[in-house]
Amino acid sequence: MKIHEYQAKELFAKYGIPVAPARPVTTVDDAVAAGREIGLPVVVKAQIHAGGRGKGGGIVVAGDEDAVREAAERILGVPLVTPQTGAEGRVVRTLLIEKASAIASEFYLAITVDRARRCAVVIASRAGGVNIEETAEKNPDAILKEWVEPAIGLRPFQAHRLVRKLGLPKAAVRPATKLILDLYQLFCAEDCSLAEINPLAIAESEEIVAIDAKLNFDDNGLFRHPATAELRDLSEEDPLEVEATAVNLNYIKLDGNVGCLVNGAGLAMATMDLIDHVGARPANFLDVGGGATAEMIEKGFRILVDDPDVEAVFINIFGGILRCDILAEGVVAAAKAVDVKLPVIVRLEGTNVEAGRKILADSGLSFQTATDLREAAQMVGNAVKGVAS
Secondary structure: OEOOHHHHHHHHHHOOOOEOOEEEEOOHHHHHHHHHHHOOOEEEEEOOOOOOOOOOOOEEEEOOHHHHHHHHHHHOOOEEOOOOOOOOOEEOOOEEEEEOOOEEEEEEEEEEEEOOOOEEEEEEEOOOOOOHHHHHHHOHHHEEEEEOOOOOOOOHHHHHHHHHHHOOOHHHHHHHHHHHHHHHHHHHHOOEEEEEEEEEEEEOOOOEEEOOOEEEEOHHHHHHOHHHHOOOOHHHOOHHHHHHHHOOOEEEEOOOOEEEEEOOHHHHHHHHHHHHHOOOOEOEEEEOOOOOOHHHHHHHHHHHHOOOOOOEEEEEEEEOOOOHHHHHHHHHHHHHHHOOOOOEEEEEEEOOHHHHHHHHHOOOOOOEEEOOHHHHHHHHHHHHHHHHO
C-alpha cells in the first residue's frame, strides 16, 4: 500500500525525522491561506501516488500569494502527467503547501528489502533529487549500501559510515546518523517495504531536512496497523485492483491483452511467461489462492472481463485445495451472468478435474478446454490472433 507525501511526513515527524512546516489542502483558497500561515515563499506540491511530479509541473515554488493561487488553480482538479503515470495522468485532489527551504546540497536515502540477501538494505547517494534508477545504471559507484543483519538490526556505526561516505558537513554528521537510525526504526515498526527520502537536503544553515517522503507498506502487515490502513487513497488505485482486494483476490493490472486467472503465485508467473511465449501479453496477475470459493472465482472472472484491454481469458488451474469442480462452477456462473463474448481458454488439472471439465462441457457455453499447457498455449495464441485479425 502507498500513501501520499503529506501522510508520510506526518509519520516522519512521529519518528523524529525533520521535515519542513507544511499543510495539506484541497481548495485554492485553503492553499493561499496555508501559504500565508506557513510563511512565504512556499512550495506547492501535487499529491499523487507517482514520482516525477516536478517534471510534470506538479511542484512549484511560489514567492507570493498570487503565485500560490495561480499554481493551485492550475494543478488542483486536473490530471498530472509524469513519467510514472502514463499518458492519462492522475487527477490531483490534494496539495501540500510546504515552507521553501534554502538548500545547500541534496542527497538520496532509502531503506528497502534486498530479496536476494533476505534482509533490509539502506541505500544512499550524493545524487539526490534525481531519478535514482538512472544514477544506478550510469554511475553505480555513486550508490552506497549498508545491509542489515535481521537478528541485530541497523547498528549506529553503519549509519555513521554511510554519512561519512556521503561527505556531509561536519555539523550534519550526527543529525544525519540519527535520521538514518530513526528511518530504520520507522521502516521496521510500520512494516514498510520502502522508506525513501529524495531529496534529503542540507540547508544553508547546515540543518538537515527531508524534502520529500515516500512510504510503501507491506499489505500482509496492515492488520497490525489499522490507523495506517485508513490512510489508503482508493482514488489513486486501479478500480479493478480495489474491487479485487475487497474480496481477498490478489490482482495486479498490467498492460497486456490476455486476462489470467490462476491459483498460486508460481503458477501465475509461469502462465504469464507462457502467454508471452505465444506472442500475446498478460493483462493482469490474478491469483485466486487455494481457498477460493465459487463466489470468489465468479468475482475474479468478472474483474477480468471488465477490463477493456482484455481480448481473451486464460484460466489455468491446478486443483489441490481449490478443487477443479469448484472453479468450474464459479466460472460458469460468472460467464452466464456477464454474457461473456470473449474467447475463454480453460486448462484444468488436479482434484476433481473430470467433474470440472464436465461442468464446463455441460454449461452450454463455448469454453475452449485444453488438456495440457501446450494445447492451452496454442489456443491462447490463436484466440488473440483471431481477435486482432
